[in-house]
Amino acid sequence: MVWHDFAAKRRSTVRGVPQRRRTYGAVAVTLLFTAPLALLVTGSLREPGLPPVVAPPLLPDDPGLTAYQQAITHGDLVRAAANSMLVAAVGVPLSLLVASLAGFALARLPRLVTGTVIALSVLAMMVPATALLLPRFVLFRTLHLTDTLVPLVAPALIATSPLYPLIYYLAFRAIPADSYDLCRLADLTPMQTWRRMALPQVQPVTAGLAALTFVLTWSNLLDPMVYLYDRAAFTLPLALRALAAMDPHNQPVFLAGAVLTTLPTLLVLGIAQRRFLHSYAPEGAS
Amino acid sequence: MTAGLRLRGVSLSRGAVTALRGIDLAVPRGELLVVLGPSGAGKSSLLRAIAGLDPVTAGTVAIGGRDVTAQRPGQRNVSMVFQNHSLLPHLTVADNIAFGDRIRGAGHRAAAARAAQAAATVGCQDLLARRPHQLSGGERQRVALARALVREPDVFLLDEPLANLDAELRLRMRTEIRAVHDRLGTTTVYVTHDQSEAMALGDRIAVLRDGRFEQVGTPDEVWRQPRTRHVAAFVGAPGMNLLPGDGPLTLPGGPATGVELGVRPEHVTLGGTPPDPLGEVERVEVLGEDALVHLTVGGHPLLARVPAAARPAPGDRVGIGVAAEHLHVFDTATGERVPQPTAAGRAG
Amino acid sequence: MTAGLRLRGVSLSRGAVTALRGIDLAVPRGELLVVLGPSGAGKSSLLRAIAGLDPVTAGTVAIGGRDVTAQRPGQRNVSMVFQNHSLLPHLTVADNIAFGDRIRGAGHRAAAARAAQAAATVGCQDLLARRPHQLSGGERQRVALARALVREPDVFLLDEPLANLDAELRLRMRTEIRAVHDRLGTTTVYVTHDQSEAMALGDRIAVLRDGRFEQVGTPDEVWRQPRTRHVAAFVGAPGMNLLPGDGPLTLPGGPATGVELGVRPEHVTLGGTPPDPLGEVERVEVLGEDALVHLTVGGHPLLARVPAAARPAPGDRVGIGVAAEHLHVFDTATGERVPQPTAAGRAG
Amino acid sequence: MDRDRRQLLLMLLPYLVGLVALVLLPAVATMAMAFTESDLIATSRFVGLANFVELTRDPAVRAAVGNSLSYLAVSVPLRLVLAVGLALLLHRRARAAGTARVAVLLPGAVPELAYGLMWLWLLNPIQGPVNQLLLLGGEGGRTMFGTLPPQWLTDPEDARAGIVLMSLFTIGETFVIVLTARLALPPEAYELAELEGARAGQVLRRVTLPLLAPVLAVLVLRDTLMSLQASFVPTLVVTGGGPPPYATTYLSLVLYQDAFEYLRYGYAAAVAALMLGLTAVAVLIQWRLLRRWASSGAVGVEVRRPGN
Amino acid sequence: GDAEPAADTVSLLVAGTPDELAAYRSLAAEYQKASPGATVNLIEASSAKDLMTRVSTSVAGNAAPDLFLINYRNYGQFAVKGALAPLTARLAASGSLHERDFYPQAMGAFRWGGEQMCLPQNISSLAVYYNRSLFQKYEVAEPVAGWHWNDLVATAQALTRDAGGRTVKAGDPETAGVPAAVHGLGVAPELIRLAPLIWSNGGDIVDDPAKPTRLTLDTPEARQVIQDFLDLTKVGVVPSDVEVEAQDYEARFAAGKLAMFVSSRRVTTAFRAITGFEWDVAPLPQYRSPANILHSDAYCMTKASSRQDAAWRFLEYALSDPGAALMARTGRTVPSRISVATSPAFLSPGTPPARSQIFLDTIPALRPVPTISTWPEIEDATGKVLENAFFHGDPLDKVIADLDAATRPVFARGTAAR
Numbered sequence A: 001m002v003w004h005d006f007a008a009k010r011r012s013t014v015r016g017v018p019q020r021r022r023t024y025g026a027v028a029v030t031l032l033f034t035a036p037l038a039l040l041v042t043g044s045l046r047e048p049g050l051p052p053v054v055a056p057p058l059l060p061d062d063p064g065l066t067a068y069q070q071a072i073t074h075g076d077l078v079r080a081a082a083n084s085m086l087v088a089a090v091g092v093p094l095s096l097l098v099a100s101l102a103g104f105a106l107a108r109l110p111r112l113v114t115g116t117v118i119a120l121s122v123l124a125m126m127v128p129a130t131a132l133l134l135p136r137f138v139l140f141r142t143l144h145l146t147d148t149l150v151p152l153v154a155p156a157l158i159a160t161s162p163l164y165p166l167i168y169y170l171a172f173r174a175i176p177a178d179s180y181d182l183c184r185l186a187d188l189t190p191m192q193t194w195r196r197m198a199l200p201q202v203q204p205v206t207a208g209l210a211a212l213t214f215v216l217t218w219s220n221l222l223d224p225m226v227y228l229y230d231r232a233a234f235t236l237p238l239a240l241r242a243l244a245a246m247d248p249h250n251q252p253v254f255l256a257g258a259v260l261t262t263l264p265t266l267l268v269l270g271i272a273q274r275r276f277l278h279s280y281a282p283e284g285a286s
Numbered sequence B, C: 001m002t003a004g005l006r007l008r009g010v011s012l013s014r015g016a017v018t019a020l021r022g023i024d025l026a027v028p029r030g031e032l033l034v035v036l037g038p039s040g041a042g043k044s045s046l047l048r049a050i051a052g053l054d055p056v057t058a059g060t061v062a063i064g065g066r067d068v069t070a071q072r073p074g075q076r077n078v079s080m081v082f083q084n085h086s087l088l089p090h091l092t093v094a095d096n097i098a099f100g101d102r103i104r105g106a107g108h109r110a111a112a113a114r115a116a117q118a119a120a121t122v123g124c125q126d127l128l129a130r131r132p133h134q135l136s137g138g139e140r141q142r143v144a145l146a147r148a149l150v151r152e153p154d155v156f157l158l159d160e161p162l163a164n165l166d167a168e169l170r171l172r173m174r175t176e177i178r179a180v181h182d183r184l185g186t187t188t189v190y191v192t193h194d195q196s197e198a199m200a201l202g203d204r205i206a207v208l209r210d211g212r213f214e215q216v217g218t219p220d221e222v223w224r225q226p227r228t229r230h231v232a233a234f235v236g237a238p239g240m241n242l243l244p245g246d247g248p249l250t251l252p253g254g255p256a257t258g259v260e261l262g263v264r265p266e267h268v269t270l271g272g273t274p275p276d277p278l279g280e281v282e283r284v285e286v287l288g289e290d291a292l293v294h295l296t297v298g299g300h301p302l303l304a305r306v307p308a309a310a311r312p313a314p315g316d317r318v319g320i321g322v323a324a325e326h327l328h329v330f331d332t333a334t335g336e337r338v339p340q341p342t343a344a345g346r347a348g
Numbered sequence D: 001m002d003r004d005r006r007q008l009l010l011m012l013l014p015y016l017v018g019l020v021a022l023v024l025l026p027a028v029a030t031m032a033m034a035f036t037e038s039d040l041i042a043t044s045r046f047v048g049l050a051n052f053v054e055l056t057r058d059p060a061v062r063a064a065v066g067n068s069l070s071y072l073a074v075s076v077p078l079r080l081v082l083a084v085g086l087a088l089l090l091h092r093r094a095r096a097a098g099t100a101r102v103a104v105l106l107p108g109a110v111p112e113l114a115y116g117l118m119w120l121w122l123l124n125p126i127q128g129p130v131n132q133l134l135l136l137g138g139e140g141g142r143t144m145f146g147t148l149p150p151q152w153l154t155d156p157e158d159a160r161a162g163i164v165l166m167s168l169f170t171i172g173e174t175f176v177i178v179l180t181a182r183l184a185l186p187p188e189a190y191e192l193a194e195l196e197g198a199r200a201g202q203v204l205r206r207v208t209l210p211l212l213a214p215v216l217a218v219l220v221l222r223d224t225l226m227s228l229q230a231s232f233v234p235t236l237v238v239t240g241g242g243p244p245p246y247a248t249t250y251l252s253l254v255l256y257q258d259a260f261e262y263l264r265y266g267y268a269a270a271v272a273a274l275m276l277g278l279t280a281v282a283v284l285i286q287w288r289l290l291r292r293w294a295s296s297g298a299v300g301v302e303v304r305r306p307g308n
Numbered sequence E: 001g002d003a004e005p006a007a008d009t010v011s012l013l014v015a016g017t018p019d020e021l022a023a024y025r026s027l028a029a030e031y032q033k034a035s036p037g038a039t040v041n042l043i044e045a046s047s048a049k050d051l052m053t054r055v056s057t058s059v060a061g062n063a064a065p066d067l068f069l070i071n072y073r074n075y076g077q078f079a080v081k082g083a084l085a086p087l088t089a090r091l092a093a094s095g096s097l098h099e100r101d102f103y104p105q106a107m108g109a110f111r112w113g114g115e116q117m118c119l120p121q122n123i124s125s126l127a128v129y130y131n132r133s134l135f136q137k138y139e140v141a142e143p144v145a146g147w148h149w150n151d152l153v154a155t156a157q158a159l160t161r162d163a164g165g166r167t168v169k170a171g172d173p174e175t176a177g178v179p180a181a182v183h184g185l186g187v188a189p190e191l192i193r194l195a196p197l198i199w200s201n202g203g204d205i206v207d208d209p210a211k212p213t214r215l216t217l218d219t220p221e222a223r224q225v226i227q228d229f230l231d232l233t234k235v236g237v238v239p240s241d242v243e244v245e246a247q248d249y250e251a252r253f254a255a256g257k258l259a260m261f262v263s264s265r266r267v268t269t270a271f272r273a274i275t276g277f278e279w280d281v282a283p284l285p286q287y288r289s290p291a292n293i294l295h296s297d298a299y300c301m302t303k304a305s306s307r308q309d310a311a312w313r314f315l316e317y318a319l320s321d322p323g324a325a326l327m328a329r330t331g332r333t334v335p336s337r338i339s340v341a342t343s344p345a346f347l348s349p350g351t352p353p354a355r356s357q358i359f360l361d362t363i364p365a366l367r368p369v370p371t372i373s374t375w376p377e378i379e380d381a382t383g384k385v386l387e388n389a390f391f392h393g394d395p396l397d398k399v400i401a402d403l404d405a406a407t408r409p410v411f412a413r414g415t416a417a418r
């Protein structure tokens, strides 16, 4: 059961009961969260051009990959994927860098500074994204940056979400004070302390936030919608949106595009989750 | 390169708690000063103040004649072993030991070699690839010690570096620390609870209590001439017996009021005859060759350390003898030592 | 309610490291067993295996005749002080001590009262409102001890509970632990590095080395009749001198090969005359009343513990005397004790 | 100290620049527009508080405020409980746990439009799998509880419940953050509790939750802030704000329609200001509650601060 | 990019499905082939809403495209703010484009303050799509031009059948008993579906089409139409709200479960994929006189454009015979250019619907909705009230009062047209 949380780790491998219960739970969770998504996959396997259905059958009568071919050609998904990858490749590391640097600074600066920045971050989280579109557009337009990928990478400057510096802040704050003292004695600069001591100790946080940042960056629709005019610069969500406008008979094509768009995320999440558990505490090691 | 250490009027408060109250201390260069004191006396705080980890609320700290009060810990060139032997959890033992070296730009090879050597010194050569959570308590402490020892700082600050080690290893490590100290001539402040460590290792001993020094002197001085009753009671394992001046034991001149008489358990002889007072044996602990005899004399508890072979049995009534030259006299009101003419004779 | 403890063939491995190798142990109910052993010997692992915190890889653990090997720690009704004196960081001292009581459903009031009382026992009554990070090392350890002592478990498991305390406090706490133990009659396993603590406190002493018991016996047995050279060298502060059977010291029957001779520093007398071998004094450490003399005899190091008043000076050459009844003989190959007829006479 | 302080501020700088340039200044610009009549095309006109006055009369806004607040009250606690539960279930290495962790994150990774479409299918009142499931074991078109199956898209209550249901599947972010926070908790604390024989529920209440409290507080705060916006895509794609007139019209939808469909940017800015105000109030209330909870000793929010 | 493009470069913002966008792309390519040196920068929005977002932000951000394509119901907001460049003079001076080339009904919709603001690209209207196979199966007469609303209702009743093929009264499955397998009619309860019927009955939907201030649905003519419309549910020929949510009209029709469906030309492309049955279009039924509602998109030129000449040259091509024919072949729209509308490019013999001609026949009866800047809001607001009334059977007076209350402030806020 969900709350089954006593430190049963190593013993559990001996007796196996809690571990097995956890496995049952995990399987149930997997089913619960992926079963609905299976509809998307089965929907994408239908032949495009057939009359739309109320809900795709779990097994299409005549599964095929035609929809995938059409999605790639109609939606220009290859080029869009390249753009998306470029944005993610620059944006995600940059975002993590900004978040962890800021979080570290917050954990080490005097209370007053920290409090102010946190308050500003909370305020920033309150502002509806739609309310920012236009002023930001004017800003980027003034800087002659529309129709480039720069505005899409720009959210990395606010760490993609102001929540993430706060999470880093809490993580860095939880590192024992002795670790910081050790670094101070060794005359490490804050930058060195961050890189050599603090960052390695919060690796699960970095892995988790990397996954989240990637998902947010990869699926960012609002920004490209406003800043990108040139089809050559379209990212995947934008290309996908074009497929979505097709008539209902071509739904499989859109679904195929959606599935293709999701696949890289799946890969990244898979890799990241392996890092979640990699903590240096005895708990994580077992 | 080493340098002396000088504290002037150092106070340290954390919120409502005052850990140090106007500490004055001069440690000449190359000296190994042992700090003794009860739990919570401020020993760790003293080291942290010297290292600059906690800012002092008053006073100045000087290392090698240079006022470092305003300097960062890293600029003070001190090396420290923390009481809870902190290690960086994400680094292996080897990397933990080499951490400082690598920061100071040493090559990977050189640092690793030095780390391996330091690990060997503390007997951890087989653990280099482990991470801290895979070590036993004593192993962790030794790694922390090795990490401090690879450096050649101006001042070593060691906070109970051997507390979690067995007697054998402690002896070896103690010798090792002394050797490193002698070789580098580094000024060292060493906190310990172990009396024999303090006696064996310290050039001088400082007894801290409640944020103040009660006595700073050579081991011999502290042992033989404790400046206050606290020092007397505290130094020694167990410490001095303290009895009222008009109690079962008296000075040669007869009962005295307003003073306390101190006598080390080692100096209490049993089996004397009247006029020696009689004591009742409550409990006997055999500690190898010696035995610790818990007695009550005239309603006061008294400890005696006697050869195990000559120990009485619980319930025995034995005569208590103390040579007058082994009697220490303290003012009850101030707790200060009252100097005595070195008189011969027996107390009774 | 208390219960005995029985371990049968208990092994414990962590990956490639084997911490316990087939431990057999019976602790009768109400006994206080002290576990001694070098750093990394597996002492903490032993306690963790008994508590059920680490699963044993082989063997069974029984408490009060009930096999608990498959039980969760919480079901075993043991109380433990961890070596690193863990406390819950989010709770105050009072809440930390009362934690177990509250878990077991005690009322807020009752738990708080008991916590306050336990805190007073360890001298932490003024710290009740603090959080763990606001405590000194010794204070933390005392709180951890108080936390363990409020319970009335079947078994107490104490892992170096006094390591960070000063001699005075340690003595007091030691007495306190003994008193609690005697009052509740709780079976207790007590890990310590302090020889005198082990001697004074233990009903029996178990010497652990490399995951195996070398000897389990009364303090006196372990002191006087060490079963192996390791025990001999380990028990005592410092432990026994060990010299080859054909070295400077010999048995009354003359030099013997294949054996080692052991003699405690306390039994080495200095200033003998030929045929006693001559030793050179390397270094002298004064420890209060006694002095530890480091000698070299025929190329072998030798330690002697002599009254400080009668100590030689470094560089002196002195005759070394050992009474034959104080000589211990060990087989070099197996390390086992070789029983000796109780012969009188002097070794030379 | 000075060098360190300077460097720390430097490390903070990129984020601060981003915060100010990309969020705070644009937000101020938008807020300023709330006092104008502006459609983005012609020059705007200052109208004072007219937009705000109109807000109070706009039936869509009135309905949306109610909807948004009830969504907040229901969805925030449910999401948090679910995310924490899943994180605690899946934080330890176990067979299939890794897959499950990815599975929890996956709904957040599916493109929103596809996700919306999927829910349209799922919630289909007649052939939808959800209702099909509910009808299992029931008779005569009734569920196993004897009730009629929910009319997800045509009944106002059911539609709102549907929106909440959808929100429960996108808890990936909260889940991951709780998961990583749980991993960082000291194992010794659990050994202590285990030795005392604490039951699972007690461990949760007395160890896990208090230790997670700071992270949970931040997450509650964030979820509150986001909940007024998070309901956007589902409403736009799945319910379109209906059933009519305003059953699932949330403030975020009103804002979007006013700004980008009706081109009433000034009015939309006033809606944004209203959202800001509402969240500020919600945050304040929560802060109070958290503070009271913390000071009553239920949680230790105070975590050790590394000395400096 | 901020590099100044060549003078002969124009940017065109369009929205549409991928196949529509593909058509625009080939239009651009053809134009570039036809006039060497010219380039068209196609900015593609994926939906009409997306396009609105882009037009408004780009105009506000001073980055407006030279040309964009917009529905006449939305263009008023841009016209009233003076964001558009009038085309009257250019049209008059043009050698290749003439006002007479286009249906006047479409041209009129884009006239603002006496100026021709945009040039229509298409002209669509409402029609009744019907499942010809069903009509034949149940031997129901196919609709003819000039049929009355009551004919429509009767036809729908005849076609509402259960699974066994018996005629039934559709309704809530709870009360009706046997659920209908086929519904006779599908029509969305929207103002723009009601409007042509009201016009046909001699009424109007607003007080003054040139300067509307309120809805006039309380006239007897309008009341009758609305009552008839709302009665559809009671008569039992339309799917219930639950059924519509489960499967919308379009999918229902495509699945053969809807006999008739009122819609514009837009659905044609999708319906061409139907293979299971035959279908066709019929004219919208009428009350007293023929009437229909205009659906039209037009190319508009932005006032901010610095390349208006080049933009005009492109327009001349796009609306020429070859250009318009290219777009007509997607099947999605009815061309605004008369010559193309009457050509096989649009009428496409051999592909359904066979009676495409009805879209042309109804053109003389076309009327636009009033042009007011807040029209989209009015449509949304009335849609909500009508949907509720349609499915839940509110009394007529309440419906009319609700509609009026919901729209008055919106009218008041709007800037009226011409």
Ligand SMILES: Nc1ncnc2c1ncn2[C@@H]1O[C@H](COP(=O)(O)OP(=O)(O)OP(=O)(O)O)[C@@H](O)[C@H]1O
Pocket: A282, B133, B134, B135, B136, B137, B138, B139, B164, C014, C015, C017, C018, C019, C037, C038, C039, C040, C041, C042, C043, C044, C045, C046, C083
């Ligand atoms: N988590 C672990 N992983 C691998 N090896 C471990 C781990 N913990 C302890 N060990 C090893 O197991 C052995 C026994 O450890 P244990 O902690 O029981 O020693 P100990 O007798 O308590 O020593 P000390 O007196 O130093 O605390 C040691 O060699 C140690 O290095």
Ligand SMILES: Nc1ncnc2c1ncn2[C@@H]1O[C@H](COP(=O)(O)OP(=O)(O)OP(=O)(O)O)[C@@H](O)[C@H]1O
Pocket: B014, B015, B017, B018, B019, B037, B038, B039, B040, B041, B042, B043, B044, B045, B046, B083, C133, C134, C135, C136, C137, C138, C139, C164
């Ligand atoms: N962070 C803190 N906040 C408040 N008080 C503290 C803090 N750290 C230590 N103290 C208090 O300061 C006093 C001195 O602490 P310090 O750690 O220097 O003692 P110590 O002599 O090292 O004791 P021990 O031998 O137990 O380690 C103690 O009374 C302790 O309770």
Ligand SMILES: [Mg+2]
Pocket: B043, B044, B045, B083, B159, C136, C137, C138
């Ligand atoms: Mg300390």
Ligand SMILES: [Mg+2]
Pocket: B136, B137, B138, C043, C044, C045, C083, C159
């Ligand atoms: Mg240990």
